[in-house]
Amino acid sequence: MIQFSALQRFTMRFMVAAVCCAFTFASQAQTSQAPHMEEHDGHHALFVDGAPYLVLGAQINNSSTWPSTLPKVWPALQRMHANTIEAPIYWEQLEPHPGQFDFSSVDQLVKGSREHNLRLVVLWFGTWKNGNMHYVPEWVKTNPQKYPRVLNRSGDPIDVLSAQSQTNLDADKHAFEALMGHLAEIDARDHTVILVQVQNESGIIGSPRDFSAASNREFAGAVPADLTRALHTKSGSWSEVFGGDADETFQAYHQAKYINEIAAAGKAKFNIPMYCNVWLSYPIAELPERQVRNPGIQYPSGGPTQWMLPLWKALAPSIDAIGPDVYSSDPAFYTKVLETYARPDNALWIPETGNGDDYAPYFFLALGHGAIGFSPFGVDDTGWTFKEGEGPVAHTRNYALLNPMARQIALLNFQGALKTAMELPGRPEQELDFGKWKASVRFGFPQRDGQRVPGTPNHEGRALVAQLGPDEFLVTGIESSVAFHTEGKLPGIRMQILSAEEGSYENGTWKPMRLWNGDQTDRGLNFHRGADTVVKIRLGTF
Structure with a gap:
């Protein structure tokens, strides 16, 4: 039962937010504090302009953040009644030459979001995009001696940068610092940007970990004390402590610390909430004896999957939330994912999900689990997922219904007063x-x-x-x-x-x-x- 004495404690706190709602988007943004996350009694909220904000999101297609395609983005989001756009910024475009930065796409994205009364979630496509290195600059791709790749079990290099390379980390961190510094310059007052995603579905596709000589030596040694303390495990080698999960855990350890360092550096430039999305481990359609997880093949090894989430929460404190990308409309699986990622120490946020009608009811299910937002993927008029003038039907119905009261829904959910x-x-x-x-x-x-x-x-x-x-x-x-x-x-x-x-x-x-x-x-x-x-x-x- 709702404890109304607790609700009353919120009253004075949100009086300013109620007044602010009477003003325009611009006046709200210019007079309020920076976006941030809050937790109260196990309930979470993303605060924007000093009050809880519900992300009615839409993620555009991977190659849509370009001057030639952005005009085809805005109409689709307006038809959908979204209040937030998720859009990528590409390392290869941001830093085409070492130390030379091009912020034109960033500026156009922020400007367009403001013109269409949308908030913006920036997606940093850096070291990782879907378990590969496809969005790193050409000067990184063509210099593997300086920017080493993962070696698979056979000793062959694959299309993934190594998370154990300080050179790789420094290069990504330098670019991300430049991005966040620029966002601070153009958005510290207006707060159009409310979240930043650090990498995209990070991990290794093609190997469970890096099998380079240096990596193998470290793998044969003792598990670091910070990890054994965090997971309350015994001491020993990686294989002794983690058994069959040793390779994946080893990669997750280095990957979480790598991304955490990038996020911390970015926050030093512009302190707004940051999160990681994750390519989940999906049920295996095989006989029971064949239903064995295969990290690096079934999903990117090292990411904050269902099994690695506790490790990531312990070792990546600069990441405010870890959000699952859910592309299965199976009710049991979707529900289990929501239950797994809705934790007292983790705000539930669905940064990607299917854009089909069968995924739309899960927005209500996610709200019932305390979600701060929801975002179908592939919403624009570029023709890649929808024909021009078309778009998600059932998701649009959801957003049209809830958009006028999105602030109220966010507040009620933060108070624990909402069920679905x-x-x-x-x-x-x-x-x-x-x-x-x-x-x-x-x-x-x-x-x-x-x-x-x-x-x-x-x-x-x-x-x-x-x-x-x-x-x-x-x-x-x-x-x-x-x-x-x-x-x-x-x-x-x-x-x-x-x-x-x-x-x-x-x-x-x-x-x-x-x-x-x-x-x-x-x-x-x-x-x-x-x-x-x-x-x-x-x-x-x-």
Whole structure:
């Protein structure tokens, strides 16, 4: 049950934020503190302009941050009702020659974001992009003697820079410092940039670790004390301590420290939140005896996967969050990923996910796990993922519904007052527990009296309920109904709806439109026909 004494403690803290919501985007940005992360009682929030901010994100395609393609980015994000763009900055473009920096793409990206009232998440494509070194400058690619690559088990070099090379680290760090220093110069006041991703799905594709002579000597030695302390393991060699996971753990150790040093250097120039995304380890479609993880082949070895997350949280303190890129719409897998990455020491953030309709309900599921944001991949008009003028349909429906009240949703989630339901196969009915009050959520229509609710053909139902007071709730949903009741009683028994007010938030203020009653409330609040709606409901007992 919500502890309202705790909510009251937030009241004074967020009065300024409520006032700020009445002003324009520009005036907000120019008068507020820098973006940062906060945690309270296990709940997380990304603070932007002094108040919790919900990222309704859209990541553009990998090669879309160029002057020729950026004009095809903005219309797609506006149609989607996104409030945040995720866009890459490429090391090869930023530093085409050693020590010579070209910030033109950065400047255009920041300028365009402001012109379209979007916040910006900068993605640094440096040493790693999807487990390879494809975005490093040509002067790095063509000088392997100075910038060494990983050697595989056979001793052959592969398309990945070694995380054990100080030269590689120094080169990436120098470029990242330049990027963050430039962002500080152009954005320290406006705070258009709210997050920075350090690398992209880091790790090794093609080998579990570096098998160079120097690496092999270190691998044969003792596990460093900082790692054994962090993981509470015994001392010994890597193989003695970690067994079959030794190669991957060895790579993760060096990789986490490498990226942490880059992030720390960047924060010294411009201290805003930084995160890492991760290529997950997915279920293996094989016989049980063949379901063995294969780091470096199945996924990039060394990244903050489900198994390496504790190591990364301990050894990369300059990384504020680790966000999973989720490209499986299997309900059990997606739910497990959310549960794994929603930790007291890690804000849940989905920086990439599928752009298909089957992924859209997971936004509601993520919110129910406390997510600070969500971002489908591949949203622009370049023709790579969508034809010009098209885009994600179900994700757009989500964002159109929640965008006007995104700040309120972020605050309610930070307060622990929000719960969600997502339709699952074979589960067309779910229950949300708010202590005194229970919310029965049913998916699919028609919902005939005395009959089992049908569910939807594609399991697209979702609902959101947030407690505003002891007997007051904010309710919305898609292809769902929500009915309230008390413990042990059915809806309508010894309880009543005092008011059910349809409305919307405008600049942080609730604007009522009409009262629901009769057919609109007798069988729960139905979110089915017509435009998607939001209802503020007050309940009573008798």
